[in-house]
Amino acid sequence: MKYLIYLALTVLSLISCKRFSNEDAKESNKERLVCISKQYTEIAFALGAQKNIVAVDLSSTFPPEAKQLPTVGYHRALSAEAILANRPTLILEDNNIGPEHVVDQLKKLKIPMKRFGEYSKSLAGTDSLMREMGSYFHKEKQADSLCKNLETELKKAIAEAKKYTKKNKVLVIHYGQANNVYLVMTQSSVAGKMIEWAGGKIAVNVEKGMRHLSPEIVALADPDVILITDFGYDKLGGSYDRIKELPGIASTKAFKNKRIYRIEEHDLVYLGPRTGKNVLLIQNLIHKDEAKQ
Template identity: 30%
Template sequence: MERSMPHRLMLAACAALFALPAAADPFPDATRLVSIGGSLTEIVYALGEGERLVGRDSTAIYPPEALALPDLGYMRALSPEGVLSAGPTALLVLEGSGPPEALDVLEAAGVPYRVVPEDHSHEGILAKIAAVGDSLGVPDRAAALSAEIDDALDRAEALTRDVAEKRRVLFVLSVDGGKIQASGTGTAADAIIALAGGVNAVTEYEGYKALSEEAIIAARPDVILMMDRGGDHAATDADLLASPAIGLTPAGRDATIIRLDGAYLLGFGPRTADAVTDLARALYGAALAREGQGDGR
């Protein structure tokens, strides 16, 4: 692969080195590994190193084998005692995990850990793979996986490269008491929409916020994108379409709602190329078929 792959892999390697200085050296002992962050757990399995894992956080729900591991809690609300109960010899932590005090306790307890940077981008996925591979002492295997993922992402992004009319997408995180929490810029949702050739309908703020009815109408989404999962984020299509403001948007009038599994859609790991492809097809299926790109996976 002499086209873009070496350049992207070089960028990924540089990102891993600068953001994770010690990652070039493997853990002294990673025979009992705890992985915090669903994408990191997926990468460990994709590298063929799943037998090292003795624990995961609650966001790690793929592959199915991961569900047999002890669930040590939510990545942003870790209990040091819970993590230590797995008897880890090493800990991989996705950036944003914590709280910091919990990581301090783990470090004081003598458990080596490394924080892997989270960057919601094509290159960011490759950097995560490189960081995990270096930490586990399998850089060659990581390079091979990176090349495979790089090529898959190139093909997925190419699906919508020539789409002239980009669809406006409103990512709805939750509907609570009639209040619609939606993604602005700088989120995994914002990034996946762009990779799939869509346009985020909300750019006035960063992160996730509750939208006023006026803001929903002004966003003019063609499509509403949601995670297909229960819990606090559960909302039926009927719940969403019952919003008067949603009803005044193109997405509401046409009842155009796309749902994808949250970890699959927003994980930015080994499956992201497939997620981009599925979202692109959901957004532009007919147009892609007309251009002969519908079977591009």
């Protein structure tokens, strides 16, 4: 059975890629990139290097144009058939893809994969990543501009943060509520760093970047501000009456003071060209109507 599946995928790949066809030689020689990394996708578009991207994974939601492209599944739950249907000549991936059997299938089919340098979730690493991608796509000037803008905007945000008199405690709920348990972002996450730069402090201090927590622990954390990512917030219809129904939320200072806000997930989970702007966005939310020094 495994052999038949492998053979079927091989045939589909060869036909889809037109490797043995005389049809439209120019089209068959055109580079076709499938990008399976939300961070890579945003950077490629920011560089102006999106021309040959033909498909992305479901987590690649920025910029809005990326959502118009075909998708190949969530980056940890990919579909081999969807990938092959897009006739890729190269797959861009960041070492965070799966499931394993799909990755093995792609390797057996010898579809080229490209991974840019292994960078830590730091500003220096983000700078290096943007420059490496700029070099790969022959967009060095654009990469240099992105790096300079990031540095300038982040410095501005950090300087502004110092003017606020209070360091609010912030809880970030990712994907809203699932089975009476919340998936929250911690001080170890990218969001934790961004909130700190914005002049706040994360409400949950554990080693993992994300953690499932009970409503009781969320209530005990008693944040001043709650940020709910778009998927969960939109599921509630953005209504405070619906938010009140979430276990553990109604007793918090954030709820009582009406300081619960929607934020796009892609603004929080990785560092990239817009990080400075996103820190300013977070700052405006967590310090809304507060006095500066």
